[in-house]
Amino acid sequence: MKKFNNVIVRRPCKAMVEGITSGLYPGKPDYELALKQHDDYIAALKQCDVEVTVLEADERFPDSCFVEDPAVITRACAIIANPGAESRNGEKVEILKAIQQFFPEDKIEFIQEPGKLDGGDVMMVGDHFYVGLSARTNEEGIRQFGEILGKYGMTCSEVKLEEVLHLKTGVNYLENNNMLVSGEFVEKADFAKYNKVQIPEDEAYAANCIWVNDTVIVPEGYPAVLAAVQGLGYKTLIVDTSEYRKLDGGLSCLSLRF
Ligand code: GLY
Numbered sequence: 001m002k003k004f005n006n007v008i009v010r011r012p013c014k015a016m017v018e019g020i021t022s023g024l025y026p027g028k029p030d031y032e033l034a035l036k037q038h039d040d041y042i043a044a045l046k047q048c049d050v051e052v053t054v055l056e057a058d059e060r061f062p063d064s065c066f067v068e069d070p071a072v073i074t075r076a077c078a079i080i081a082n083p084g085a086e087s088r089n090g091e092k093v094e095i096l097k098a099i100q101q102f103f104p105e106d107k108i109e110f111i112q113e114p115g116k117l118d119g120g121d122v123m124m125v126g127d128h129f130y131v132g133l134s135a136r137t138n139e140e141g142i143r144q145f146g147e148i149l150g151k152y153g154m155t156c157s158e159v160k161l162e163e164v165l166h167l168k169t170g171v172n173y174l175e176n177n178n179m180l181v182s183g184e185f186v187e188k189a190d191f192a193k194y195n196k197v198q199i200p201e202d203e204a205y206a207a208n209c210i211w212v213n214d215t216v217i218v219p220e221g222y223p224a225v226l227a228a229v230q231g232l233g234y235k236t237l238i239v240d241t242s243e244y245r246k247l248d249g250g251l252s253c254l255s256l257r258f
Contacts (some may be wrong), residue, residue, distance in 0.1 A: 001175065002213045005018055007050045012038055012065040013057035013182075018249040020085055021061055021163065025205070027246050031152030034243035038065070040208040041217075041254055044237040048212035050257070055098055061091050065244070066253040068168075069136075070095040071258035072145075075127070076098045076152035077107045079145065084116040095256075102258075109148045117141035120166030120253055122156075125173050129156040130190060159190050168252045170204070171180030174211045178232050180225070182207035196229045208250030210257070217251050 003043045012034045019029070022166075030200045044053050057165060058064045070091040071144045078099045083089050086117045111117045116229075120147070121132035129149060146156045161255060163184050171185040177242055182199035187208075199207045206222035220240035227238055240251060 003175070004048075004050050004213055004257045006053065006102065006258055007045050007054065008036070008053045008067055008095075009045075010055040010065050011035070011057040011065045011253060013059045013062065015059050015062040016065060016247065018062045019249075020087065021247050024248065025245045029243040029246050031243075032236060034065075037240050037243055038254070039161035040154060041194050041197045041239050041241070041251070044174070044217050044239050045212060045255065047237060048074070048217075050212060050213045053098065053101075054092075058091075058094060061088060061094070063088050063247065063249075064091050064094070066120070066249050067091075067095060067256050068249075069120050069166075071256060072117075072119045072122045072129075073256050074152065074154060075150070076154070077102045077109055077148070078258075079109045079148055080115045081110065081112065081119050082111040082115055082141060083118050084134075084138070084141075085118075089190075111141050111144050111148075113224065114138070115144040117145055118166060119242060119256075121161075122169060123167055123173055129154065130159050130167060130171075131156050133158050134161040134164075134166060137174040142237065159185075159188065164168045165248050166253075168208060168247075169248070169250070170207050172207060172209055172211075172252060174209070174212075174229070174232065174234065176214055176232075180207045180209060180229075184223070197232070199228075200224050205245060205250065208252050210251045210255070210258060219245075219251055
């Protein structure tokens, strides 16, 4: 099934080494290696039948390669988020410029103060969106998000996060009712109706795989997750994201897919 035609990515900037990190995966990113991994990521996306728009690095925002956070793109509109981390909030202004190339003004919506919302907390399942209530996304952000979706006949529901940074750090939808779940999401009633693939604790990072037009991109170094995804019948591609992992970033964080 072809669902996505476009992908937006932003090149990592040199300042990424100062990006926000929980320290869960220790070490400073190696910038040169991060660039190479970004090249590989783009090459993998291009194998998934999408046009890839590559935005220039932005040294003002160390985490700006994680373009998933300042916006959410749905089938009917683009929603400019209001990122909850202060050092990242200005990324919304820059992603807007990119999104204006794809959406008319009347199909671009905004999460406004005091609402906060990071796109990494938003998981799309058809016309329904699960939204993590997290350190980055607040109740008001989710309320506004739901109101915007309602205008276009779409819905959302809140999922309270206890442990991880973003919702998609621990749960990702692979279409066809298949969902990768790890840690705190394994037993959540919200996801009971899906065919859940439980990620082993020592491969928790790889819960963050992305489905792109029937291919699933899996991070390098997670054999159990790779086998599980292949067992579901998907074609897979592997990309090493070790330098982004040090900033708590994964495959989904690095692109907007629509
Ligand atoms: N380092 C990515 C983030 O914390 O948003």
